[in-house]
Every structure is written in structure tokens, then in C-alpha cells.
Amino acid sequence: MKIKKVKISCWRSVKALEIDFQDMMVFIGQNNHGKSNILSAILFFFGEIKHQELDFNYGSHELYVEILFSGLDDNDKTTFKKYLTVDNEVRVRKTAYFGGSFDYNGYIENPIDEFLQEQNVGSYTKREIAEDLPFYPYLPSSGRLSKQDIVDAQAAYIKNNRVDLRYELEQTNFLGLKSVAKGIFGDVYFIPAIKDASDDFSTKEASAFGKLYSQVIDSMSESNPVWKEIKDKLFTLFGTLNKVDGDGNENTSRPEELTNFERELSKELEHWSAEIDVEVIPPNINDVFRANTQVWVNDGVRTDIRRKGHGLQRALTFALIKVISDQLKKVREQDNTEEAKSRSISNSTYFILEEPELYLHPQAQRALFDSLLGLSETKNQVLLCTHASALIDVEKYSSICIVKKDSDAEGTKICQFAGDLFVGDGKKDFNLAYWINPDRSELFFAKKVVLVEGPTDKTIIPLLARRLGVFKYEYTLIDCGSKTAIPLYARLLNKFSIPYVAVYDRDYQAGKSQQAIDAANRDTALVESEVQSNLGNSVVFVNDIEEELGLPAGSKNKPYVALSYVSTSEFILSSQLEAKIRAIYT
Template sequence: MKHTISKLTIKNFRSCINAEFKFSAYTPLVGYNNAGKSNILSALQWLLKKSTLSEKDFNDQKLPVEVIAEVTGLAAELLDKMPSNQKTALEKFIVNETLIIRRLQDSPTTKATDIKLTVWDEAISDWSKNPTGLDNAISSILPDPIRIGAMENAAEDASKARANTTIGKLLAEFLNPVKSAHKEELDKHLSEVQQRISADGDCRFSELSSIDDSVNKKIDDLFPGMSIKLHFDIPSFDDLIKAGTIKVYEGKNVARDFSSYGHGAQRSIQIALIQYLAEIKRVNASNITTTTLLLIDEPELYLHPFAIEQVREALLALSKSGYQVIISTHSAQMVTSEQSQFTLLIRKDECNGTYARKRLSDAIQNIVPDSIHQMEQLFSLSHSTQVLFAEYVILAEGKTERRLLPFLFKKITGRTMGQEKYALIAQTGVNDTKKSMEILQAMSIPSKAIADLDYGLTGAIKHGFIDANDIDVIEIKNIFKLLSDQGKITLNGNGVPKNGIVDASKAYELISNESSAIPHIKALHVKMKEKGIWLWESGAIEAHIGITNKDEKSWAKFKKDIASNGLQQTCSDYKSIIDLIEWLRN
């Protein structure tokens, strides 16, 4: 049983002008600083936990703020477990296990009492205002969210736990077993205290009665017939839980304030509570009938790389145990290949404000209709999670490109590919080029590809980048025929090289040295660049940089030679490498 907020629409809230976001049980929000990731989390929080928005929360103060959520997975089995009055309040608005709710604030001056949840009524095709018991019914399936910020208030939050703080909510979540086991015992002790210090206690301390008597003598002189008794309220068990706090011990059992520790220690304690919560929720997962939103800004902040993986796994466990986890992150470690397809790429521009690019899962479904190929393509792209953190993608099939291109890029530009927001993505095969580029285009991520020369005569034709009757393709094949007739290479039935007299890769290197072929190869190269694909004119990158093998030893020697002799002296075709880098950056 699992219900979640599957879609959120935010209008006029801070940087979100009018944007739609799709969520899964575990949804990372990836984007650069100031893209609006935290604003999305805040809008979610406001939807389920009413507060009054101020002027700064309105993108345009002349328009209302509106947050709409689709809650899916509200099966009959879940409704049957709800109190009858709450079930009645909800069930008539649920269509295909989906409920649509909205919170709206007309202006910054709107009264708190006028900021209410409404629900979409399919029967009247309009919002049903103020249905009886709606707020309580919604709270029973979607309780107040737990929000963990990016440490700005961590010390205050952890040292003063209250019902509306992160620590207070976490304590309330996992102290229920303590309450069940000891409430009766503690209530008994509290009752004994009450008898001694409350105004109507049967066993009041004599000192309190003595004070009462002395004060009442004074009152009687001023106002005969009136008297007082000192009174002290006794907290309930729940009050004690809400007042709970954290003391930090180190060394010889000396307690220190949480705020006296660095951000790393503070974050570690917060996350440790989350991990413990994940453990106890996993045990009791079958009994969970609510979904609590867990909203975290940068959970990886101040943590060691190994600790980041532990946090990720704890959050994933919670997403399967009654929580919907939505995080903002700058760390690829928070996004495994399995989650990358549901990750939201958050961007912001002047026209649209904050918005999400199309998810990888949605782009693949639109571009690749066959389910088996969808899985293959997803596996290929999602295993390169850096695609989610880049502004530009370079697709490369060859191992040498993947190993040496980042090195060459930095040597030539003085900057890393990451500094210029490029992601170098490995393809499982050059035949994935077209699909990968279309998927990235659907996600609004600019991409370019690098391919060996053979692709221009095979895959490029199959994918529609080049016409089979292209004059340059025909001329190159004619020259291959001459080389074959001379016994230098072996051709397949389509007139392109195959392994035989020499390897197919060697055949492409041979033709690149034929003076009659060079103009046609150059022309094909230019045509493919216009399609966003770089063809190596000498067959493959190895011929251009001057190495013969594709192995660690050859790559290491190449780097060593550059360190000793420089790039220009080492590369056999230095200019083509410069041209490639300039083309990638344009």
C-alpha cells in the first residue's frame, strides 16, 4: 500500500511562476545554486502545513499563490482503514485512486482563516470549497511534512526540539514504542508529583501551604473573602516528548551544546536520526497507512563520501516504508542509476522562472517505443549519472575518447570538462547515438557525439543523418572497392570494410591516406558536424593522437610523452584535436 504526491503544480510562488513537477517515492532535485530547488520543497511544505505567506513569497503580488497536488494510489484498501468520517470526507472526490488538492492564498494580506485546502470535484468540474472534515482527512493520509534545511538552523533546531521542528517530529516518529511501554508508569509518577504541587493536590508540600497562608492573610486585609493557592501544571507524556532535546557527549561524558560542534557533526547527528528512523520503519512497514513527506535540502552536506552513500540508502529505505522522500542535491552519489530516471533537472530562466526538464524516464518512453530497447537505453544513459549534473553532454563510444578526452580538454583549454559543465557519457554502442541524442534533446540537454569514420558509412545512413546515395559516400565506397581489388582490404556485401586481409579499423585508416578519398572524407566530416556528430577523418582517435593500442599502458605512455614533449609534438595530428575541442565548446 503506497500513496504519493505524483504531480505538483506551483503558481506564483517565489521563483515558480507556473511549473509542473512529477514525483516518485524517492525524487532527487538536481540543479545549480539559485535554480529554485528549495522553493519547490517549501511549496510542498506549505500545501500540507498551512501558514500565511508574506510579500516575498509572491512572484507577482497582483496574483494569487496556488499549489496543486495529485495524490495517487488511494486504493479502497487504504480508505477502509480510515475512520468512517474521514473516509466519507474523501472517497467521493477520489477518481481512479487519485485525489487532487489545492491550497491558495489570494494576496499577502489574506487572513490565515481564509487560506484553506480545497479539493477537485469531478462531478461539478470545479474546486469544492471547504468540504466537511477535509483537512483532518488529508492529514490522516498526508501528515505534516518533515523538513530538514541545509543546516542554516540546525543548531537551534536540534537544541530546542518542539512539535514543529525537525528533531521534534523525528522524536515523535520513533518514540511511540517508549510511549506504549511506559506511559502508564510515567503517568503514575506525574500524578504523584501533581498531588504535591498542584492547587488541589491531596498531599501538597507543607511549604507551599505555608506560603499560601501567609499571602492570604495579606489578601484578606485588602479583599476579604478571597484567597489564592500556588499551582504548578504538570506536563503530560506528550508534552515531555515535545520538549525533548539533544545533548551531545564526547570524551568523559561531558555534555556539550549541539551548537558548539561543527556543521559536519551537526549534520551527522541529524542524519543518524534519519537512519534510525529508516530502520524502525522498515520493521513496521506493513502497518503503515500514511505517507509522510520527508523534504531535505542537500542531505550530503558536510558528509564524508562513504557517509553520503549510507544516507542515500537510508532515505531509499524510508521511501519504501511510509515516506515520500524529496531531496535537493549537488551530489551524484545521492542518485544511483536506478533513481536517475526519476530525477528532476531543475532550471530557472527569466521567462519561465523555476521549471523542470523532462525526466529521463519520460523522454525514453517518448523516443524509444519498444520496451526492451527502452530498458537498454535507460541502462546506458542512467549509469552515467553525471548527465543529470551537466549543461552539455558529449557522447562517446570509444574507450580511448573516454579515457583521454578529459585530459586533452584540460591541456588545451586549461579548464576541466566539469568546470565548463560538460558530461562525457559512455555509449554501449555507436548505434545508440541517434536515440541518445533524441532523448537528451527531449530533456532539453544539448549534446554532441564523437564517432569513428565507419559510422558515417553505416549507422549514419541507417539513422537518417546521411543519404545512402550521398555523392561522398558513393565515392568513398568506390575507393574502398579499388583497395579491395588490389587485395589490400576485405569488403562486406554493403561495400564497406570487414575483418579479413586487415582489420576493418585498419582499412579505414588506409583510405584516409588515399589522396583521392581525402576530399570526400572531409566533406562527410563537415556534413556530420552539422548533425552534431564528429567523425574521425583518419578512422579513429588513435590515428590522430599517434597510439596503436587501446589499453592502459598505451594511454599512460601517451600522457607521459605529453608531459615530456608537449601535446603538439606528441600528437600525430595535433590540429584535429584542437579542432575537436573548439567544436565541442561552440
């Protein structure tokens, strides 16, 4: 099963938030706006972290994280059958209270009639009360009534009769447990922004490497004949050290040194009427191998992982994640036993990463993104927060969630869009434009986006802005590739509520035919039709930026020629162009 929707209330900087989830979720935004708080809320739900008093939003005495799961397999449907909706989804809420306690509760289709509600079963265990209720024929005819008897009778009555139901949060504990066992919803792998990679590669079962290594050892223990033989010999060896053997008979081959040792100790305790029995317990050979394993890394120099650079440490951690994913996939494909189908723990896997780009160069970041994307396409779910444009794909805009916090009073908010942005060839045109210039993902991190037609505009506009003293680093210029592509980007920015300015050419150059001018007018109309006044505006060059600069028409290598011209002492910035540059950076 996978996360379909998350609802967060009063967790840290979040007052109230609802997020739609994809197989891969990328949370982006300014520092201290709440990206990590969203990830931590999900970790809290899965039992990976415990809540503390500082986790409660200011003034709150109760917080909760609610998750709607979809895509349940047969095993999940069996485990969570009480909570299944008609759409085969399950909604669960984890509530924490100021002071330390917490509850898990699921949403159920609860009968409107109180006598059929499970939370009331304790009121009907006396037969004289139960015999007046409609479900009484479904109870045992004699004997003391237990709560389970009442629950079974309620269920039988609901199954065989028309009952009015309402979907609501149950009053009893989820699955009848006071605390849902960690892992029942699936495996969670969390990689925080700052972490010693040696923790991941320790042989402790709680570590990522330890989990995988344990699987390898357990597999050897069950199938490798040499391993089995060693375990048997070790058990026999330790058995010779005790007074009695495994069958309870006297051990005649016990070493005399141990027997004498016991006798001397017991002699000293005679006046206490006590004696000593030294028993040697055979070690679990699997645990012995786990505890005595050391991971070495050889990159020309063989050392432990702690002595390697942060970049290699990070790469090793993600390599480990990839191997874990591949192993999980194989297990799921091969494990068709009845035991596997009936077990209560979900087969789902969630990878949660906080700023995974740290210590990685740009090429490694792009490779990491491809790996994470592949991970999300193999029945896993990947959640990450990042400041790197290399970990964003504009084409997969539905996975992007922009996190904002305009004020402490409002708290953390999000902006996302999962609908269809384009129709017809629009999506293909947009994807082609993006493929030519993939650094356009930077637009999601900008305070304001400047959409321009081509490379000359992108080169000259910021240079002139610097000369005028109005340049802003938080404004990102996006080379859209053409005037016709500007509306596609404007549409994307509208959906994510990112401020922008569309800078385009009027294209009325001398010598143009009426047909060409008509085409330019159509392109202009398309741009203006997409510009939303509450988010964007437009700046129009008379014909093109070259003409505004005073360059002769027909120049080749326009960006270089324009840059060289603007850099000369003869260049004079016209008041008209100056006004437009200032308008762009307003």
C-alpha cells in the first residue's frame, strides 16, 4: 500500500495541512519554512520518532497526523479489513497529547445505532441486558458473555441486516491495540541531512546495513549446508560443558576443570545451604557473525567508512538504499507462501530523505535523482526535501510540493498541482523545451521568475540590471527557447503561485510580411492570455532586444555579439530600455 493523502494538525510549524501524495514526493522551499517538519510528522506517524513537548504548535495541547493509504495488496486487505472503504482504502490517525501519551485510531463505517457500536460492547456483557437487543440471537445460548461474544454478534447482525452506517473515527484502539507495533504499515528508511554514514553501515539490526546483512545471514543459516554443520558442531561443543546434555541426561564427558570450579565455589557457600551450577549457553551463531563484522571501503586505500570523505559516505548510503530496494523487490516476487500472505506487517516500503544532495557534485546529484526515480517506480514510495534543482524534474510537476510560511500566525502552507497542465501537443512541446535546458527546474526555488525568449535576453538583461543596481539573486531568468513556449511556463507558474514576468518581442521588424506580423500577434495574444495579473505581468521589446540595444539586424552568435557591444564604452543605455529593465526587476 502507498500513502495517498496526509493530513497534519498542530505539528511544529504546521497548524493545518493536507497533502496529496505521488509515488515520489519532492518538498522544496525556503529555509525554515517547514519542509523538514512535514517529513518529521510522517516519521512520527510511522513510529520512527517520538513526540516531545516542543513538537506541539504554539498553544496546542493535542496534535495529529492522519494518513490515507491506497493501493492495498491482498495481505493489506486482510490485515486492515475492518477499516477498508468501498474504494479499498484505509485512513488512520495518530494523535499525541501534551504530556506524553498518544493513540492510533482508524476510520470505520460505524453503525448509527449505539447497540451496534464496538466501543459500547462492555455495556452488554450481562445477559439480562443483552437479551433485549436485536443481535441477541447471534450470541451463545448459555454461559458467561465476553466482550468478544458481543463483537461477533454485532458483526453477524450487521452482515445479515440492513444497517445505517457512517464513516467516522473509531473510539477504540486501531486493530484493538493500545500501541500499533512499529513496522505494521511497512518498512521505513530515513536518511537525515546530517548523519554519520558509519551508523548506516554498522551491523546493529536497527541500521540499514544491519537489516540487509541480517537477511543474508538468516538465508545462509537456513540453506547453506556448511553453515548448518558449523551450527550443529558449536551446539554440541557447548553442550559438553554442562552437567546434563540436551536430553537431560548426566554429561559424563564434562571437563573436570569446570566440575572442580563448581565444587570449590559451592564449598564456600555451605553455611548458606547453597550450591553453584555453571551452565554454558550456546551463542546464537547468527548474532556472533553480526557482532564481529567490520565493513571496509577500498578506494585505493582500505579503511573503514568513517575515514572516507563525506561525498563517498553519502554515495555508499544511497548505494545501500538501492541494494535494499532490489532485495525487497526479489523477496516480494518470490514469497508466495500462505504464511507471507497472512502475516500482519505490510510489504510496503517508504524511503524518506532529507537534503540528499549534500556533499554530492551536480553530476552525482542528477544520477541520484534517476536512482530515486527508479526506486519510486518499483512499488516503493520516495519522499525527500531538497534545495537542489538537479533533484527536480519539471516534466514531473505533480511530484513537486512547494512549502511556504509567510507568517508564524498562518504556519506552514503548501502549493502543489496534480492535474493536467497541457492538452494536445502542449505537453510534448513543453517536455522538448525542458529537455534542451534542464536547469529550468531552478524556477521552483525563485522568489520571482523572469521568462525570456532566448539566450540573448538571458545574457543581457541581468548584465544591464547590475549596471542599474537593481539586480536580484533571488530572481531567476528562464530561457524558454521561444516566444511560443512562454505561455507553457506561465501556466506552470500560475498553478504553483510563483510570481513572474513574461519578457517577449513584439516582432514587428522592418521587412516582415503581413502574414508574419499576424503570426507574431497570435503568439503575443497567447502569452497575454496566460499571464494572470495577480501573479505576473509582461514587458515587451519593440521588436527584439537587439533592436532595443541598437545592434544591426542579422548578426550571428547574437548573445556574444550583444555582450561585446554592451561592454564597450560607446554603448549608451536608452531611457526606454532602462525603464523596461527596471520594470523586470521591480
